[in-house]
């Protein structure tokens with residue numbers, strides 16, 4: 398009997414999938430592949446239903462004779478294993494980054510004379526509604542909050558992009574790249590205090606109050622589903638920080654990072670050029686413990702950020718603080734540096750990993766930007782935050798446009814660099 402293979406990357410079986418199975422049955426025995434979570438999160442949305450459950454869900458579809466694991470997005474391994482006579486798929490993969498997968502399948506089938514069957518993708522009101530519901534569910538606080546912890550178990554390093562508005566949230570949510578058949582996207586968002594303040598034309602000194610920062614979170618949450626790490630600056634007074642933890646947790650934020658500074662906080666990238674005071678280990682530990690005590694879920698994370706290298710207090714001080722903060726309950730350590738060379742960050746990671754193999758390490762390579770994700774992973778880092786690059790790329794582009802309009806007394810000269818009007822008005826999906 399001929400073998401017909403299809404791979405589903407879904408949490409919900411709807412009419413469209415059942416159609417594909419029915420069509421597949423006409424050609425032979427139907428084998429369904431279930432994509433591993435690790436592969437699914439690289440180009441699709443985060444699965445609402447875990448891998449085992451998705452596997453059972455496929456087994457329960459009438460007409461499916463066998464369910465197998467597909468480990469990678471590209472079909473090389475699975476086709477070599479199964480050698481199906483046919484691969485069947487909805488025709489919706491002809492456009493966008495998924496085209497690369499289609500081409501991969503076509504070239505593999507060609508090697509031995511297999512065939513691709515494409516079924517018109519069922520896109521009716523019911524399917525659209527199921528899709529929208531899935532997306533909406535992912536955005537809900539109780540689904541979003543715990544996802545950062547899950548990602549830590551699934552990704553070699555969790556890639557996080559700065560956001561400070563609905564629009565930057567959309568960029569972090571939707572940008573997917575594909576080259577050489579490898580897909581990638583950001584897994585989470587960083588609600589940077591620097592960029593949130595800058596977008597409001599304010600200095601990064603804890604001046605933008607929590608109410609305003611929460612409104613920004615809400616703007617981002619309304620249009621995204623990915624988990625959020627909130628830049629909590631110093632966390633403020635302990636008596637205030639506990640309320641911040643409760644609010645963030647209720648909103649569905651996954652983690653807050655607080656830094657061990659007190660008094661007038663200035664941006665770390667100023668380093669010792671401005672007066673900045675580091676908190677005492679005892680007091681900062683008290684703040685961490687107080688936050689951990691009030692949180693209500695096991696999902697929310699409080700990550701302690703160490704400023705010893707920024708303030709030139711030395712590696713030993715940084716390591717001592719890291720151990721103390723973990724003992725006080727911190728769910729992760731962020732180590733920061735403003736050196737161009739990643740040396741001290743990598744040394745910290747290595748030395749911290751000698752005494753603690755579990756606690757996640759967060760790094761922010763704004764200054765030491767030559768370091769690669771691979772190197773950071775090899776030294777034991779778990780989360781990499783690209784903390785301000787969207788703001789820093791948008792600002793010069795806008796400034797140049799303003800200058801050019803003033804220079805030429807019209808807008809024609811800048812037009813080539815602009816997003817077409819039609820694209821901007823259709824950028825945001827309407828309900």
Ligand code: SPV
Pocket residue numbers: 589590591592601628664665666761763784785
């Ligand atoms: C931020 O993005 O606001 C940060 C990271 O705190 S840094 O600007 O490098 O201090």
Ligand code: MG
Pocket residue numbers: 589590591601628630
């Ligand atoms: Mg900040």
